[in-house]
Amino acid sequence: MNITEHLTALSAGTLIERMGITLVSASADKVVGTMPVAGNTQPAGLLHGGASVVLAETLGSFAAQLHAGEGRSVVGIEVNATHHHGPRDGVVTGVATPVHRGRTTASYEIVIETADGRRVCTARLTCLVLAPQ
Template sequence: MTTFPADLDPELVERLVESGGGELAVKMGIEFVELSADHSVATMPVEGNRQVVGLLHGGAHVVLAESLGSVSSAIHAGPGRFAVGIEIGATHSRSVTSGTVTATCTALSLGGTLATHEIVVRDEEGRRLSTVRMTNMLRDKR
């Protein structure tokens, strides 16, 4: 069950609830646990997201991180605005072959035009698997 901040844009909540966070997030089994501009958490199963040798795909780490960072940035942007990713970089430091991974997103900078987050993906034992930094541009809806 996702925890939403009380002052979250109702339109964004509706889109998140109706879409499950987007088609790719649904396909990958991403579940949003806690959402805010400053701190967000999501989980994803390893099963179904592994590459050919059985490890969680590095791209799956990035999809999980980008999904979480994008929503956090959209929350920061607020009503009448949206976030678009302009930069993302990942460092993978450990692999995993089973279980569930948890991503924790922390705001590094929340400005009027840019939002930057660090997303750390950990395994069930709390070991860091990857570190992702993402920057989103905040735009007004037309």
Template sequence: MWQIELGELDEKMGVRILEESPERVVATMPVDGNRQSLGLLHGGAMVALAEAVGSWAALKHASTLGKAVVGVDINATHHASGRAGSVTATASAIRLGRTVCSHEVVITDDAGRRLCTARITNMVVEWSAG
């Protein structure tokens, strides 16, 4: 099984994992430090968060097979803007296969309002550490 750790970008953005399994990963991220020039939560920050939690869940699955994952597709729809507080991203498995994993990621604000819906697909691959 792989040692799964947050990446440098995730740490800079303040991502914190709250729950983790191949089927579901939940994480939070502060709005502060992740805003665009108009003072709203940056859409790219939400996509990066979605990729982080979706990939984390896929890697949890692939590690049980002795493999790793690489992202092959992500898409996102922004529904509303975050302004303050934090956001929560929940990745839910759509498919956990031997070669492909797909997750839906829903990002909400502190009031539970949906800000973004994303779908990420990861390819399961052989990987050697080192």
């Protein structure tokens, strides 16, 4: 089982699965995932900003976990997001790339775009890297 399949298996029965998030590729340097707009909208029919944050935190957390390595775990300690565009349909793609990867914290920028490249959200996530227990 490769790392993408492993992370996908860990997502079974979680919010990640309920949101329809699909992991496309995963490495410590870049994590890519998609999420449908349908089912993740707010009452006005636009992609819910909270859904974008869930996608961003999911991808950034996976990247931080890969950085932390086996036997260590990570928890998000800060997330912020700027919403640029609210799509009404289709699928959005998020890409998490590292800003800082240290011994105790790791921060990622997550850019979410529509299929035609329109930026939906720019987020930043910082995770605490926990010592093995």
